[in-house]
Amino acid sequence: MILRGTIVTTTELGKLTCLPGGCLRLDEQGTVLECLPELPGGQEPVTDYGDRLILQSFSDLHLHGPQFPQVGMGMDLPLLDWLNTYTFPLEARFADLNYARSVYERLAKALIDGGTTRVAMFSSLHTDATLVLMEELERAGVTGYVGKVNMDRNGGVNLQETTEESKRETLRWLESCQQFRHIQPILTPRFTPSCTDELMAWLGNLAQERGLPVQSHLSENDAEIAWVRELHPDCAQYWETYHKYGLWVPRTLMAHCVHSDRRERTAMRDHGVTVVHCADSNLNLCSGTAPVRQLLQEGVNVVLGSDIAGGAQLFMPQVMTASIRASKIRAMTHGDAPLSAAEGYYLGTTAGQQFFGAAPGFGVGEKLHAVVVDDSRFAMDPKRTPEERLERALYQMEPADIVAVWSDGRKVK
Amino acid sequence: MILRGTIVTTTELGKLTCLPGGCLRLDEQGTVLECLPELPGGQEPVTDYGDRLILQSFSDLHLHGPQFPQVGMGMDLPLLDWLNTYTFPLEARFADLNYARSVYERLAKALIDGGTTRVAMFSSLHTDATLVLMEELERAGVTGYVGKVNMDRNGGVNLQETTEESKRETLRWLESCQQFRHIQPILTPRFTPSCTDELMAWLGNLAQERGLPVQSHLSENDAEIAWVRELHPDCAQYWETYHKYGLWVPRTLMAHCVHSDRRERTAMRDHGVTVVHCADSNLNLCSGTAPVRQLLQEGVNVVLGSDIAGGAQLFMPQVMTASIRASKIRAMTHGDAPLSAAEGYYLGTTAGQQFFGAAPGFGVGEKLHAVVVDDSRFAMDPKRTPEERLERALYQMEPADIVAVWSDGRKVK
Numbered sequence: 001m002i003l004r005g006t007i008v009t010t011t012e013l014g015k016l017t018c019l020p021g022g023c024l025r026l027d028e029q030g031t032v033l034e035c036l037p038e039l040p041g042g043q044e045p046v047t048d049y050g051d052r053l054i055l056q057s058f059s060d061l062h063l064h065g066p067q068f069p070q071v072g073m074g075m076d077l078p079l080l081d082w083l084n085t086y087t088f089p090l091e092a093r094f095a096d097l098n099y100a101r102s103v104y105e106r107l108a109k110a111l112i113d114g115g116t117t118r119v120a121m122f123s124s125l126h127t128d129a130t131l132v133l134m135e136e137l138e139r140a141g142v143t144g145y146v147g148k149v150n151m152d153r154n155g156g157v158n159l160q161e162t163t164e165e166s167k168r169e170t171l172r173w174l175e176s177c178q179q180f181r182h183i184q185p186i187l188t189p190r191f192t193p194s195c196t197d198e199l200m201a202w203l204g205n206l207a208q209e210r211g212l213p214v215q216s217h218l219s220e221n222d223a224e225i226a227w228v229r230e231l232h233p234d235c236a237q238y239w240e241t242y243h244k245y246g247l248w249v250p251r252t253l254m255a256h257c258v259h260s261d262r263r264e265r266t267a268m269r270d271h272g273v274t275v276v277h278c279a280d281s282n283l284n285l286c287s288g289t290a291p292v293r294q295l296l297q298e299g300v301n302v303v304l305g306s307d308i309a310g311g312a313q314l315f316m317p318q319v320m321t322a323s324i325r326a327s328k329i330r331a332m333t334h335g336d337a338p339l340s341a342a343e344g345y346y347l348g349t350t351a352g353q354q355f356f357g358a359a360p361g362f363g364v365g366e367k368l369h370a371v372v373v374d375d376s377r378f379a380m381d382p383k384r385t386p387e388e389r390l391e392r393a394l395y396q397m398e399p400a401d402i403v404a405v406w407s408d409g410r411k412v413k
Numbered sequence: 414m415i416l417r418g419t420i421v422t423t424t425e426l427g428k429l430t431c432l433p434g435g436c437l438r439l440d441e442q443g444t445v446l447e448c449l450p451e452l453p454g455g456q457e458p459v460t461d462y463g464d465r466l467i468l469q470s471f472s473d474l475h476l477h478g479p480q481f482p483q484v485g486m487g488m489d490l491p492l493l494d495w496l497n498t499y500t501f502p503l504e505a506r507f508a509d510l511n512y513a514r515s516v517y518e519r520l521a522k523a524l525i526d527g528g529t530t531r532v533a534m535f536s537s538l539h540t541d542a543t544l545v546l547m548e549e550l551e552r553a554g555v556t557g558y559v560g561k562v563n564m565d566r567n568g569g570v571n572l573q574e575t576t577e578e579s580k581r582e583t584l585r586w587l588e589s590c591q592q593f594r595h596i597q598p599i600l601t602p603r604f605t606p607s608c609t610d611e612l613m614a615w616l617g618n619l620a621q622e623r624g625l626p627v628q629s630h631l632s633e634n635d636a637e638i639a640w641v642r643e644l645h646p647d648c649a650q651y652w653e654t655y656h657k658y659g660l661w662v663p664r665t666l667m668a669h670c671v672h673s674d675r676r677e678r679t680a681m682r683d684h685g686v687t688v689v690h691c692a693d694s695n696l697n698l699c700s701g702t703a704p705v706r707q708l709l710q711e712g713v714n715v716v717l718g719s720d721i722a723g724g725a726q727l728f729m730p731q732v733m734t735a736s737i738r739a740s741k742i743r744a745m746t747h748g749d750a751p752l753s754a755a756e757g758y759y760l761g762t763t764a765g766q767q768f769f770g771a772a773p774g775f776g777v778g779e780k781l782h783a784v785v786v787d788d789s790r791f792a793m794d795p796k797r798t799p800e801e802r803l804e805r806a807l808y809q810m811e812p813a814d815i816v817a818v819w820s821d822g823r824k825v826k
Binding site: 068069071072073074075076102103106280283284286288289312321324325328329331332333338340341378380381384388391392393394395396398400 | 481484488515516693696697702737745791805807808
């Protein structure tokens with residue numbers, strides 16, 4: 001089978017490869033066999049998207065599934081009030097599986113409608129609701145990781161486990177995860193203040209024994225960093241509270257890293273830890289602006305996250321442009337070179353793919369993850385280059401402009 | 414006639430008035446007769462929007478019509494490269510009336526689809542294309558001001574008039590404007606560097622003689638401010654270059670004002686000049702962040718503008734949330750109190766209405782300017798308050814969620 005259109009991919013930070021009238025040859029399982037500059041001879045069936053853009057689909061590597069109903073609410077509140085007024089009471093509602101089902105079905109659909117085919121997501125601490133979330137993502141065609149949250153201290157009302165419960169439920173959850181094909185488990189200590197040392201050590205062992213990936217939060221704001229320092233006077237820096245329990249490994253995603261200094265950044269690079277940049281959340285909650293340019297220059301892996309609901313934009317093109325906008329704040333306050341549109345696109349696509357071990361761009365031998373964008377709604381000038389059309393699409397498109405989505409070789413929209 | 418729904422209005426900065434199940438009584442011309450907390454008795458026909466939100470429609474008081482095709486392109490370029498690569502060549506194309514018609518028809522539709530019923534807009538220097546723009550806005554149902562741009566120095570290739578041409582064309586344009594009912598002319602010296610002293614003086618006289626409003630740019634970035642200082646060594650500050658020619662009056666809109674210090678802000682307040690805050694543009698072009706909180710506290714009139722295409726968001730709810738986000742940058746860099754959702758809504762609605770002399774909120778005796786928003790797509794919790802629903806709608810809605818629009822008493826969507 002062949003897909004034809006204006007292909008725009010990025011295999012290297014800041015570089016675009018454009019093939020107007022380009023073709024993707026796929027096998028029956030949706031594996032990419034070739035990426036060609038023009039239609040090959042032969043009898044294969046062609047799906048011709050004409051002049052539409054064929055882009056890599058998007059990766060959202062930090063979001064909280066149970067916070068989806070709260071997007072865009074309480075953005076005026078400081079972090080702790082926001083958590084206590086909205087987030088914790090809302091998360092507690094996911095003990096109710098019917099509520100969980102209704103929210104997660106919508107979330108999964110919204111992700112696919114918006115072209116997000118890879119995720120790393122926090123659930124709540126509820127094992128059964130986490131399984132519902134995984135089911136709904138699997139059903140909609142999303143791939144990636146979901147984590148049952150571990151939280152045996154400093155939780156909200158009705159939102160805390162005992163250490164024993166947390167261990168037992170984590171094991172029960174992991175056993176049930178074997179039913180899923182495209183959604184895999186990721187260990188998810190909420191953040192250092194939420195987990196006792198005993199639980200952290202147990203999770204670190206589990207990660208090691210089973211080769212499981214890990215996700216958590218790091219250095220998001222000053223109050224949090226000071227709190228971690230109080231809790232762990234033995235650790236010079238926040239990252240060490242993960243490292244000392246074996247949770248600082250190449251399969252680790254750390255969200256935010258707004259205040260990570262050179263020493264912390266070096267520890268990320270040396271251990272292959274991946275930073276999830278959440279630009280909109282960092283701005284909404286006045287956390288600061290992450291040193292993305294430094295991270296990239298120093299060789300740290302950086303990917304993007306919507307951070308629903310600290311972030312208020314689920315749609316990844318908005319997350320990419322929010323990252324570009326945040327980089328302009330850094331440009332004004334720190335003189336850092338801002339992110340280009342090509343760089344934003346790379347961070348929201350190829351960088352995310354690589355966390356899952358996939359080749360950059362549309363890699364030969366990889367199952368296809370792609371979106372087809374009809375930009376005719378905002379294209380008033382047919383002479384624009386594919387590079388210009390990509391940038392304009394990132395800034396202007398809405399989910400409705402995405403007319404087709406492939407995830408792991410399957411057409412899911 | 415009666416409209417029924419969940420009415421949310423703002424008549425004072427930071428304050429919301431919410432009427433769930435509220436009613437607007439209108440006469441046959443769409444004039445508001447009453448705003449009621451519940452359905453009155455009587456035989457009047459009722460359009461019942463159920464639980465949907467009835468909001469004030471939006472005012473966009475700074476945007477460049479001819480830059481609409483360029484939204485979201487060249488956002489990586491510095492201001493001068495951006496102008497020379499995209500803006501000036503694009504604006505020059507509006508000598509072609511067919512091209513102008515095709516762009517302006519789409520722009521007018523996009524404005525109404527997005528609930529923007531009041532504008533103050535820059536056209537290009539082309540008189541006939543400006544009349545086409547006014548026609549298309551009038552036809553679509555937009556109200557407000559459009560200005561033929563005056564530009565007799567420092568223009569781009571094919572984008573400059575002689576002083577004589579500029580005067581003659583301005584008079585010809587003003588004469589032709591009499592055909593319009595809802596769109597009125599506004600004098601539009603592009604900015605001080607674009608107009609000779611002779612032209613500025615002539616425009617100032619014209620503004621005075623005919624009581625015309627004025628729009629221009631002020632204190633957007635440092636290089637521009639330095640340039641103005643070179644051009645007008647007699648003026649201590651940028652604003653004085655408008656003041657000395659009679660262009661600094663209560664009918665004046667000044668876009669940006671990013672770098673306006675206390676003296677310049679005091680001159681705004683004392684002369685009743687209105688500032689158009691263009692948050693997204695200021696960030697995209699790394700101009701800085703405007704001192705909105707200071708302006709408000711000091712009693713200066715502040716309204717919002719999309720500044721298409723320095724800004725990349727035409728849809729005013731995005732402009733409002735961009736303003737809130739920009740205020741968080743100021744909070745982090747200057748310690749200013751950030752804008753609340755209610756304040757963002759006020760600036761994008763009532764503040765704009767007041768520039769046109771309309772009463773705040775849904776004023777009795779005023780022609781209705783309103784939008785009806787169906788927020789069921791993102792409402793997963795029926796117990797939310799109208800205040801929470803408004804905030805969520807500002808952050809999440811798309812034009813498709815606006816199911817009805819009234820402009821000057823007429824239903825236009």
